Amino acid sequence: MKYKSINFKNYSSFKIGDTFDVALFEKGDTQYKNFYLIGSCNNTLIGHNPPPLMMLSKDFDYIKIENNQLKIGGATPSGKIASFCKKHNIANFEFVSHLPGKLGGLVYMNAGLKEYEIFNQLINITTPNGSKQKDEIEFGYRYTNISEPILEATFKLEYGFDENKVSMFKKMRSNQPSTPSAGSCFKNPQGDYAGRLIEAVGLKGKRIGDMAFSEEHANFLVNYGEGKFEDAISLIKEAQKLVKKEFAINLECEIIILDQEYLGKKIL
Structure with a gap:
């Protein structure tokens, strides 16, 4: 290997x-x-x-139209997908340009903007163990139960690229900081917003070392330069603790923490 x-x-x-x-x-x-x-x-x-x-x-970075379907390799960057769809007048993928990442990750977490999600157009995925149809996969808000590498995904092919949607998605993202981050730190709890909760407990702008909850959007944990893993974890724990105490709500991380101590466990 x-x-x-x-x-x-x-x-x-x-x-x-x-x-x-x-x-x-x-x-x-x-x-x-x-x-x-x-x-x-x-x-x-x-x-x-x-x-x-x-x-x-x-090997898995490709896009092709085959049998009136859109087939995308798991290693294909979102920007490449957005450009391809614009060039070929393909509809329903306008939001992808505002979701950094690769196709496999977008499908794995059912990425999206509000009701526009990658699973909306999905037909099936290909893994090392074969094909799985959409109805064989458990999925929801920023969640799937996929446990294998996503080598390829097949989507419905519809035409009519919509520049108005591009503008709408750009506006939706306009309040997000450009400072290095991993996107939204926490998933929005049902009927509420993680950013509102973090701000309500006084953590908007809260900084430890070079890590902070952004002044622009409280649900963005940002790195002002030399941010450290330990400081990021401290801020995550503090937000979860205070929101739990004040609102009885468990904030669930949207970012993935890859460390043996935390892998597969809740931070608190």
Whole structure:
């Protein structure tokens, strides 16, 4: 198996992390069960002791129209998908340009903006164990039960790229900070907003070292330069503790924390 050395301080959108060797999953490979699959790490906080990591190789970076369906490889960047759909007048993917990441990650977390979600157009996915139809997958708000690498996804093909939707999605994202972050820190609890709750307990702008809850949008945990993993965890725990105490609401992380101590566990 081939490996690639990645400095996560440069690679991840959070700009936090050490250098680790990451296994490359190539066409024909079958071994993946002892690894944690990563994409472009746009919603990922890497700790000092992550599990063994793996990423899809360039073999899975492609887009094609086949049998009147749209087929996209799991390693295809969202920007490439958005450009392809605009060029070919394909509808229903306008929101993707505002969701940094790769196709596999977008499908894995059912990424989206409000009611516009990647699963809306999904037909099936291809994994190392074969094809899975949409109705075989459990999914919801920023959630799926997919536990295998997503090598390819097939979508309904409809035409009519809508520039008005592009403008709408751009406006929806206009209040989000440009400072390095991993996007929304917490999922919005049902009937409320994580940003409102964080602001209500006085943590908007709260800073530890170079990590802080953004002044622009309280649900964005941002790195002002030399942010450390420990400081990010401290802020996450403080927000969860205060919101639980004040509102009896458990804030669930939307960012993925890759560290052996926290993997698969709730932070609190």
